[in-house]
Amino acid sequence: MELVLAMDASGSISEQEYLLQIRGTAAAFRTPEIMQAIQSGPTGKIAVAVMLWSDASNPKEKSNWFVLDDEASIRRFANFIETFQVSEDDTLVMGGGGGTGIGSGVEEAIRMIAINGLEGLRKVIDVSGDGIETEFSFSKGVMIRDAKLIAVTNNITINGLPILGEDYPYLDQYYREEVIIGPGSFVVTAKDFDDFGRAIQEKLLREIRSNVASLPASNEISIASRE
Numbered sequence: 001m002e003l004v005l006a007m008d009a010s011g012s013i014s015e016q017e018y019l020l021q022i023r024g025t026a027a028a029f030r031t032p033e034i035m036q037a038i039q040s041g042p043t044g045k046i047a048v049a050v051m052l053w054s055d056a057s058n059p060k061e062k063s064n065w066f067v068l069d070d071e072a073s074i075r076r077f078a079n080f081i082e083t084f085q086v087s088e089d090d091t092l093v094m095g096g097g098g099g100t101g102i103g104s105g106v107e108e109a110i111r112m113i114a115i116n117g118l119e120g121l122r123k124v125i126d127v128s129g130d131g132i133e134t135e136f137s138f139s140k141g142v143m144i145r146d147a148k149l150i151a152v153t154n155n156i157t158i159n160g161l162p163i164l165g166e167d168y169p170y171l172d173q174y175y176r177e178e179v180i181i182g183p184g185s186f187v188v189t190a191k192d193f194d195d196f197g198r199a200i201q202e203k204l205l206r207e208i209r210s211n212v213a214s215l216p217a218s219n220e221i222s223i224a225s226r227e
Contacts, residue, residue: 001046001208002065002120004109005081008129009061010054010100012167017193019086021128024197026082028204029074037208038068045069046208047118048077050084053105055098055134056141060108061085065116099134102127102179104141106158110150124207125151128161128200130193132174148181157182161203163190184210 007021028034038046046068052061063084066077109125133144142150151158160175168174172189180187186206190199 001041001122001124002113002116002118003046003048003207004112004125005048005050006105006109006125006127007050007052008054008100008131008163009052009085010129010131011098012100012131017130020193020196021200022081022084022086025200026078027197028201029068029078029081031201034201034204034208035071035074037205038074039070041208042121047116047120049112049116050081051105051109051112052085053101053108056101056104058098058101060105062108062112065112065118067118100129100131101141102129102133103144103147106144106147107142107150110147110154110156113156114154122210123154123156125156125158126161126203126207127158127175127179128163128190128196130163130165130171131168132171133178144178148179151181157185159185159203159207160187161190161196161199162187163193163196163199165192 005025007018009018013021038044047065048068049065050063061084063080066073066080068074068077106125106127113123113125148158158179158181160179162168162171162175164171172187175187188199188203188206190196
């Protein structure tokens with residue numbers, strides 16, 4: 001699997017909330033369950049990269065691709081993501097701000113997959129965030145509905161991890177209707193940022209263990225099998 005972890009770093013995300021996302025993700029990769037799932041898959045490895053998105057007009061912060069095929073490589077990636085775009089005093093290096101440009105984030109994730117020089121059995125974008133796409137994000141970059149069509153064309157599945165809050169208590173419904181697409185696509189909901197670590201572990205296990213690569217193409221959307 002080629003997996004992009006596309007995380008929300010927009011103005012609605014505080015430094016503490018961002019730290020909960022990356023630390024929760026790092027902790028998930030260190031669990032024996034995920035380590036075993038990665039190494040027991042059809043190829044015994046996955047490729048993963050991280051990308052931070054915010055307003056559509058803001059640049060995206062991207063990592064290199066990491067191939068995870070043993071405990072040492074998985075731990076190296078976990079150590080990397082735990083401090084991604086964070087200084088020694090736990091402040092963010094990157095500036096978020098602006099609106100919530102989910103579509104432009106997905107578009108950049110698609111580009112990352114297209115040029116990585118890898119060829120996985122599955123291609124997945126894992127979108128996490130705490131809000132809906134904002135209108136003023138549309139002026140620069142594509143909207144999520146258009147980015148989804150690009151993903152379909154490139155045989156890419158988009159899964160969602162909405163983080164609920166007072167502003168968007170039903171964000172999980174929005175993600176199901178507007179964000180996810182592709183064979184086997186799904187949503188795992190975090191009830192708040194403190195719950196993110198639990199949610200990302202559940203989501204990663206489901207993605208890594210998925211056998212959707214061997215399923216026939218959807219009747220609604222024609223997507224060639226990766227095997």
